[in-house]
Amino acid sequence: MDNRFTQVITSEGIRYPVERGLHCSDVISLARAYGDMISPEGDKEFVIGYDTRLSSASLSEAVSIGLRSGGHHVTHIGLSSTPMMRWYAAEHGYVGAIMITGGGAPIGYNGFKLYRERAIALGRDSGLDEIAASALPPFYSVLTCTPELRYAAPLPDYAAVIRSYSRTFSPIKIALDVGNGVGGLDTSAVFSHLHNVRIWELNFEPDGSFPNRSPDPRHPQALQNLGQCVVTNGCRFGAAFDGDADDLVVVDENGSALEPERLGALLAQFLLDQHPGGAVVHHPDLRPDILASISAAGGRPIAAKNSSTAAIQITMQNEDALFGMNDQGKYFYGDLYGIDNALRTIIELINGLTENEHPLSSIAANLKSGSV
Structure with missing residues (x-):
């Protein structure tokens, strides 16, 4: 199925121009579809980090809502390099992790890198297409949106x-x-x-x-x-x-x-x-x-x-x-x-x-x- 996400998938994640790109509801839907693929029954632990791009902190909140709408638990580590976020996720046994980053793309772009257990990357041929195809807003859920936010500081x-x-x-x-x-x-x-x-x-x-x-x-x-x-x-x-x-x-x-x-x-x-x-x-x-x-x-x-x-x-x-x-x-x-x-x-x-x-x-x- 074709939607807004299938058009912006790269070999390493999802990347798009922020000004003409995805709406907040799209991002929530993406995170929900990702959480559902990892564990449709909910109640799993995810970690979220983001880079310095001006839209990244805001996007991390939308990702958090999407995951928690599926009944999952989220730990925010805030501003982080991708390697540090992945190390933390693997070291502490999270079932999944999302890095909000545009990587090396031009200033007006941002995106997401998605990972499963042991911080293994999801690519075009390893789950990302499936997530993008199922990220169809709006999501309605019988699961309670997990109310608790957790924070960690793994840098030291x-x-x-x-x-x-x-x-x-x-x-x-x-x-x-x-x-x-x-x-x-x-x-x-x-x-x-x-x-x-x-x-x-x-x-x-x-x-x-x-x-x-x-x-x-x-x-x-x-x-x-x-x-x-x-x-x-x-x-x-x-x-x-x-x-x-x-x-x-x-x-x-x-x-x-x-x-x-x-x-x-x-x-x-x-x-x-x-x-x-x-x-x-x-x-x-x-x-x-x-x-x-x-x-x-x-x-x-x-x-x-x-x-x-x-x-x-x-x-x-x-x-x-x-x-x-x-x-x-x-x-x-x-x-x-x-x-x-x-x-x-x-x-x-x-x-x-x-x-x-x-x-x-x-x-x-x-x-x-x-x-x-």
Whole structure:
């Protein structure tokens, strides 16, 4: 069945222009249909987070009403990066989670990323079409709208978990550009306790109007200031987040962006040095030279069905994989429920580079040998 939602589904969620987009009743209907798919009998626990976009806080209230109209219980964590929201949902056993975010889309857009148990993403081929097709307002219910709202503040615990992966005390200089998205909150909480890391902070103040660059770090000119900062201050590398801080672009010491696949292979080799023989999940059209570098490092490459977050994460969990990657700047970690996590990626890059005297550009260029 075709409705307003089926026209705005992407491979990772639902995204639409706010000014010409969905009404509040549509959003309530979407959340209700999602809750009904997870558990039509109600009485399940869901978590809701949102990014810095100007409409996100309001949309979170509509999502809450939709879920509670189905008799479910909702915990709000407020302003959050997508990786932190997913970690919290998986860590505390929620049956589902919704992140209100436009990701890297232009300023006038917003949307939703939906997850089931263990924070597994719902994609176009894994439940999202079904939810969209059944989101037909208005919903009338014999269930009582759950009156209680719950709130949680997972940032301190989440930051401690991410910090725990740091295994070096060697000094390093890096530059980070969070693009006025939500990523400055958890990034500051993590690195305020890692005193060996000196950070040049760019655009850390959350601002949903995104005044300094596109929320998509792959957008032309988005990396210009970051690259200049890295070169001027002699940083080992720089990194830029998207609006909800799950996508990542890295530039080397020359300010040049690394290809996502090449960065993924480099991270895989760093991790395989610590965990030999681990499985590495990748999108199905990974280049042969990148595949060869993973195998040469002792990894077991495993192709997912496609490059979506849902497909990579499900394959990660099914294969008990060490690491995963796609071609869009997402890097997944088996010991974080198979969730993609940009902050963890920065930590692993720091770990690897402080153990290697060569510049990042040289290390990345010599991946083919499988030795970094």
